[in-house]
Structures are given as C-alpha cells and as structure tokens.
Amino acid sequence: xxxxxxxxxxxxxxxxxxxxxxxxxxxxxxxxxxxxxxxxxxxxxxxxxxxxxxxxxxxxxxxxxxxxxxxxxxxxxxxxxxxxxxxxxxxxxxxxxxxxxxxxxxxxxxxxxxxxxxxxxxxxxxxxxxxxxxxxxxxxxxxxxxxxxxxxxxxxxxxxxxxxxxxxxxxxxxxxxxxxxxxxxxxxxxxxxxxxxxxxxxxxxxxxxxxxxxxxxxxxxxxxxxxxxxxxxxxxxxxxxxxxxxxxxxxxxxxxxxxxxxxxxxxxxxxxxxxxxxxxxxxxxxxxxxxxxxxxxxxxxxxxxxxxxxxxxxxxxxxxxxxxxxxxxxxxxxxxxxxxxxxxxxxxxxxxxxxxxxxxxxxxxxxxxxxxxxxxxxxxxxxxxxxxxxxxxxxxxxxxxxxxxxxxxxxxxxxxxxxxxxxxxxxxxxxxxxxxxxxxxxxxxxxxxxxxxxxxxxxxxxxxxxxxxxxxxxxxxxxxxxxxxxxxxxxxxxxxxxx
Ligand code: BGC
Numbered sequence: 001x002x003x004x005x006x007x008x009x010x011x012x013x014x015x016x017x018x019x020x021x022x023x024x025x026x027x028x029x030x031x032x033x034x035x036x037x038x039x040x041x042x043x044x045x046x047x048x049x050x051x052x053x054x055x056x057x058x059x060x061x062x063x064x065x066x067x068x069x070x071x072x073x074x075x076x077x078x079x080x081x082x083x084x085x086x087x088x089x090x091x092x093x094x095x096x097x098x099x100x101x102x103x104x105x106x107x108x109x110x111x112x113x114x115x116x117x118x119x120x121x122x123x124x125x126x127x128x129x130x131x132x133x134x135x136x137x138x139x140x141x142x143x144x145x146x147x148x149x150x151x152x153x154x155x156x157x158x159x160x161x162x163x164x165x166x167x168x169x170x171x172x173x174x175x176x177x178x179x180x181x182x183x184x185x186x187x188x189x190x191x192x193x194x195x196x197x198x199x200x201x202x203x204x205x206x207x208x209x210x211x212x213x214x215x216x217x218x219x220x221x222x223x224x225x226x227x228x229x230x231x232x233x234x235x236x237x238x239x240x241x242x243x244x245x246x247x248x249x250x251x252x253x254x255x256x257x258x259x260x261x262x263x264x265x266x267x268x269x270x271x272x273x274x275x276x277x278x279x280x281x282x283x284x285x286x287x288x289x290x291x292x293x294x295x296x297x298x299x300x301x302x303x304x305x306x307x308x309x310x311x312x313x314x315x316x317x318x319x320x321x322x323x324x325x326x327x328x329x330x331x332x333x334x335x336x337x338x339x340x341x342x343x344x345x346x347x348x349x350x351x352x353x354x355x356x357x358x359x360x361x362x363x364x365x366x367x368x369x370x371x372x373x374x375x376x377x378x379x380x381x382x383x384x385x386x387x388x389x390x391x392x393x394x395x396x397x398x399x400x401x402x403x404x405x406x407x408x409x410x411x412x413x414x415x416x417x418x419x420x421x422x423x424x425x426x427x428x429x430x431x432x433x434x435x436x437x438x439x440x441x442x443x444x445x446x447x448x449x450x451x452x453x454x455x456x457x458x459x460x461x462x463x464x465x466x467x468x469x470x471x472x473x474x475x476x477x478x479x480x481x482x483x484x485x486x487x488x489x490x491x492x493x494x495x496x497x498x499x
Contacts, residue, residue, distance in 0.1 A: 041342030042397060049334055049401065052300040053408040059298060060415040060463050066295035067419025068426070071288060076272045082294050086287040087271070088237045088263065089190040090488060091279035094245040096122045098490035101169050103227065104482045105156060105216075108182025108235050109200060109258040111135050112152055114159040115482040118167050119490055128166040131482065132159045145206035149219035157223045175227045176493050178485030181212050182235035182259070184289050190492050193232050199291065200259040200325055203311050231488040234287045235442075235481045236263035241285075242484025243440030243477040250438040252420055253480070256413060256452075257443030259316075260323040263287045264420050270427050290416055291319030298408065302333040309356070318416070322409040324361040324445040332359040334401050335386075344397060345388045352387040359385055364402045365449040375399070403451065410455025417456075418463045421472065433468040440477040447476060 067083075074085030098119045106113040115131040134155055140148050160175065169175060183202070185193035188211070195207050207215060213229045220227060233241070240253035240263055252264040266286040268279050277284075294317035306329055307313055307320055320326045336353050338344035345353075352358055363381050370377035375395040382388040382398065390398070417439055425432040446453055461469045 042338045042344050043342075045334070045338050045342055046397060046400060049300060049302070050404050053298055053404050055298060055408055055411040055415075055459070057462055059296070060411060060418075060459055062296045063412060063415040064419040064422055064463055067290070067293060067416050068423040070293060070295060071420070071423050074288070075266070075270065075286070078273055080273075082292045084184060084186075084196070084287075084289040084292065085271075085273075086185070086234075086289060087187055087274065087277065088233065088285040088287050089187050089277075090231075090233065090237055090241065090285045091281055091283065092491060093265075093285075094241055094484075094487040094491060096125065096245065098487055100490060100493070100495075101163075101167050101175070102486035102489045102493075103156075103160070103175055103177040104180060104238075104485040104489065105152065105177055106180040106182075106235070106238075106482055106485065107136075107152060108180060112155060113482060114156050115486065116159075116163060116167055117483060117486045119487070126483065129483070130167075141202045141204065143204060145204055145210070145215055146219070148204050148207070149215045150222060153216065153219035153223045153225060156220070156227070157225045160225065160227070173495055176230040176489045176495075177227055178231045178233060178238070178487070178489035179213065179216060179229045180233050180235050180238045180481050180485040182255070182261070184292075185212060185232070185234070187232065190231055190488075191229055197312070197315070199312065199316055199319065201311065228494070229489075230492045230494065231485065233485050233488055234261065234263065236261045237285050237287055238481035238484035238488065239440050239442045239477055240265075240480075240484065241488050242480030242482070243438065243475070245483070245487055247438055247475075249436045249473075250440050250475075251424065251432065252417070252437075253440040253442070253477075254413075254417060254446075255443045255481075256323065256441065256446040256456075258323065258325045260291050260319050260413070260443070260445075261288065262290050262416065262420055264424060266424075267427060288420070291316045291323070293318035293416070297321055297412065300330075302330050302337075306330060306333060318412070322413045322416075324443070326361075327405050327409055327445075328359040328361040328364055329357050330405050331364055331398075331401050332357075332386075334405075335359075335398065338397070338401075339388075344394050345390055350386055350388040352385070361445065362448065364406065365451075367399060368402055368406070368449075368451055370399075406449065406452050407455050410452040411459040413452075414456040414459030415463060417474070418460055421464075433464075433471055436471055436473060439472065439474045440480055441474055442477050442480055447478070 070081040070083045073081035074083040099121045101118050104115040111133050113131055113133045117129045118127040120127040140151055183199055184196040186196055187193040192211050192213050195212050197208055213232050235255050236253045243250040254262045263285050265283050268282050339349045363385055367378045367381050378395040379390050382390050421432050
C-alpha cells in the first residue's frame, strides 16, 4: 500500500482498479463495417425495452410515495417493510470541536481504505489526513470471515506503522477507529453490530449473524495491533457526519456507487419501534438500507433474469436497478439478446458478450461521453471489452440501450431522494422544503457518470416542482465517509472529556 496525503477516494467507488481491468483501451481507430444497416430484428427488442424501462412522472411520484410509506412501516416495527430503517446510535453529529488523532477503516466495495486524521477543533479543523487504499482480492470476497478480517487488520497495521509527522497520539491512549462497514448491520450500540447479510457480490462465510467489530478485534489481536473501534458506521452515516461537519443544513446522505443506500436525520418521536433508547438531541440518524426497496419499480425481463442468476435473488432490487455494480450487466444482457435474435453485431454472437459482468458501468459511461460522428470510442470499447465489431448503426443502438438504463437508474434514484425528503417534511412542516436542505452525495456512479447525475437532478426537479426544489441542494461530498467515520470516532471517544 502506498500512503497518499490529502485528496481522497470516493465512497462506494464503482471504478475498477487498473490492475483488475481486463483490457486497456487501444488508441487505434476501429474500421466501421461497410454496411450501416442493423437487422430489423433489433427494433422490436429496443422498443419493448424502452417501454418497460419508462419512468414517466406519475411512476416517479408513486415510487417517492412508496418510499415514504415503506420508511414509516420500517420505523414502526422491525421487519415492517423492505426498508430495515436501522438505528445508527449516532445521536449527535460532529460540531467542529473534535480534536486529536483518529483512524478510519472503510470496507464496503471493491476497495478497502484506511485513513488517519489529526483534528484541531473549531479553529484548525482538519490539520492533516493520510490514507491508503487497496483493492480487495476477488477470492477474499468468497472466502472465510477470518481471511477477510485478517487482510483488513494487516493493512491497518502496516498503515499505522507509518504514522508520524503531523500526527500525534497523547501518551497513554489507544488509537481509536471509526469503522465504516457498508453492509446491512443491525447495530446493537455505537460500537457493535451484527451483520444481517452481505450485498454487492460479497459472499464471505461465517460473518452473517456475528458482531463485525468483534471480528475485527479478533483479527487485530492476531496481528498484535492494539487499537479500539469507538464507532461502527454505515458509509451513508459517515458521509452525513462528514458533510455536517462543514454544513449545518445537511439532513440526508446518499451513496450511489457499487451499491446504494441513504440515511437521514430522524426525530426520535417518529420511531415507534424505538424502545428504551434516549437521545439528548431528540434526533438520531436512521440508515434506511433503501437498496432493498422494491415497490412499483419498472423492471424488465433482463432485470428479472439478472436477479435470478445473482447470489442474492429476490433481494436488493432497488440496488440492482440503480447502482453501479449492475447497470453494465443489464446492458450486456440486452445486447446479447439483440445480437442473438436481431443480429446486432452481424451473423454470429460475439463469444465474450456471454460472460456475465464483462461490461462494466464505467464502460457505459465512457461510451456515453463519445461525441464523435463515427462513435469511434464506442466501437473501441465494444471491441476491447466484448470482442464485438460494430457498424455505426449498431453503436447508436448500444448508446440508446445505455441511455435507457442510465435514465431509469438516475430518475429512480431521484424519486427515492424525494421520498425521503417528503417523509421528513410531512413530520415537520417547513423543515425541509421551507429552507435550504442539503443532500450529501457520494459514490463513483454519481461522480463519474454525468448523464446519471443529470437525470437524477432533473427528476428531483420534475417531481418537486421549481418552488420546492430550489431549496434542495444535492452536493457531492467526496470521501465524506472516511472523515465522517473518524469524526464519529472522536465524538464517541472514551477519552472525549480529557482535553
Ligand atoms: C449496503 C449498504 C451500503 C450501500 C452503499 C449496500 O449494498 O447494503 O449498507 O450503504 O451498499 O455502499
């Protein structure tokens, strides 16, 4: 691992580390096949696909309303809806007064990150940060719990060894960690929580049903690493905390990366299932786990087939419709059918196109940025990634398929955000639409896919109308989650009153 100072990675990044990219983009220009015609067999597939993916305003309104209704049902009782509405035990958000050296550990997608930050209170704020990032070897995503946590603890140990310079730990203290663990966890306190299930393609044995902090502690013991987890947080919660450190109007945080999720600031008296937990502030952060939402989504046969073939069929349907891990795969499935039944790429079906997940969401984004007349970049990507030779009309169809899936994803994500804001506004009139309200956003899909971002923002405007939407600010908070987790480690430090 190489240590990087300042700058920061995006939470839930959907970018593939270079080392894991299958093929590099060539610089040569593809020859466009002589005929520009594409078999007429493709047209009906495209028409039906677009029809099934359509997200007209009434559908978006329905999704927003259903999101709000499911939130209430999940807050009423555990298991009351698809949305788990998990209590984060984060009842106070960073104030700016946090001081000292804190670590953050982030496990949630294709990468694992460690970060240290020296906080200097209201005047000096973030004095220094350093982070390391490594990609998680594929085999660890399917290995045992011990193997995964040993890998994390050893990365943390190597990183901690390099501490120096502007980072100071007062004598007699343990290093404290904010552990961002971006999977559905039933929190049992601010520093413990049971993994409900893995998502995003992870299938590690022996972790579900266990306290993930205990798993990490055991691995740190095996490494002889004497550090303490003082906050266990979801990446959305870390992002909200990190963004709130700079801006008091942040009320919601959303991740749109490999996976997706949202959390928000809730009133304690709006959580009927809450028993015996008192928050001095009267508020707490709720992790919706909205990836599991499924109500009223416009799904196609391609979504259903992808879901059936996944390692978690029937689960995470919203996530499978809108997040970075899946958009490329849905497009691949559509192109495969078009190739097989409509001769999209000529008489034969390109072999590589049959490989699941060969087409990645970053490839879709790269293709959609091609504005050249002959769509050369589209041709090169199709050739490199899927072994496909294409003529201009085939390339145009590929772009239409990408745009359809990205438009559906972005617009549904926008409807989800409106659902959350609507629910908050219904409970506290004027709190959301009557003043500036910030939605902190992180994740590679939102950051690196301009069309997705535009569709999302436009949908929010379309559903809310100009008047209400002008108070809603969607703000990209790059790596809010890492700093946020360390800030929460600071506010839950066992030494907090020692300064
Ligand atoms: C997980 C969430 C996480 C989201 C974004 C989802 O798959 O269930 O806990 O916040 O991905 O990383």
